[in-house]
Amino acid sequence: MARIIVVTSGKGGVGKTTTSAAIAMGLAKKGHKTAVIDFDVGLRNLDLIMGCERRVVYDFVNVINGEATLNQALIRDKNCNLLYILPASQTRDKDALSQEGVGRVLDELKKDFKYIVCDSPAGIEKGAHLAMYFADDAFVVTNPEVSSVRDSDRMLGILSSKSRRAEQNEEPINEFLLLTRYAPERVKLGEMLSVDDVQDILSLHLLGVIPESKSVLNASNSGTPVILDEKSDAGQAYADIVARYLGEERPHRFIDDKKGFFRNLFGGN
Amino acid sequence: MSLLDYFRISKVGTASLAKERLQILVAHERTSKHQPSYLPQLQKELLEVIQKYVKVSQDAISVTFEQDEHQETLELNIVLPDNQAKNT
């Protein structure tokens, strides 16, 4: 059975697109045929992060409107032939996506793909609503910061009341916490909310912590999902997350400050 | 923990404050989500009526709505000013 994953947050700029690109690549690299869809109509960006911006011909809205077939619009990833990208439209028309149309495209994708990753736009408007509506699993991307945590909590309320599963009284969406841009050294100084703090408030199943990392900008500069940078901390953190999602047990490697014994001993940062 | 951390303890970070504020806010927002939408209007009108008789401030009145499996409770709480009895 195909599974639909929404990557959502409420708050903008917390790392949804970075995460969508990384986990879609991770799932495909593990041998699962995966599609990743950009729901951010008008502000397409996933194509840039995936490095396929020059190959976009048709987009999600074209497919919904019957102006292109799904096969024409899907872009096969250059690094992994099990991964396909469906780019967002750059139209300014807010109503370009309809629930019926999105449902139709997802149903068609489900026949052929194992995982369908939906990169949600920020906010709680139509685009974000449609990105989560059909989901089976939700990755709630949260930064250790007050407004992000609050917005995540609101998004959890929406997932449990406004999704298809909620409306049809089916089993609820599986919700997972992804804490990103985490800085253990600042947590240690009491300057930043810790994993436990955020867990106390949101009480979600923690899928993983992604550290604040320079490798994320490097990856987006070059248009390769950070998970392919296997030496980087963020890349490894995303690889762990994919493995855990697929049922493997992995220790959490990026929660504690591990900047070397001597730096720790003398409290250097 | 490093040696210097022992000296740093006095320097209180702001994370605990963030957590405290979030816990209060999130708890409040979770309960208010299930409240009937007429509640703010009810609160406003009640306040107007009460203010005709007693000099109370905006925040002296609270209306809360609670729901469990068996019943719905509407709780109205008015804090009267200390010196009110003498004036009337």
Ligand SMILES: Nc1ncnc2c1ncn2[C@@H]1O[C@H](COP(=O)(O)OP(=O)(O)OP(=O)(O)O)[C@@H](O)[C@H]1O
């Ligand atoms: N772990 C990280 N370390 C450092 N920078 C990060 C990390 N994760 C994301 N960023 C940076 O944060 C910015 C926002 O990331 P991203 O575009 O993924 O967020 P988003 O949630 O998709 O934003 P939007 O709400 O606008 O769609 C980018 O500049 C990205 O490089």
Ligand SMILES: [Mg+2]
């Ligand atoms: Mg984005």
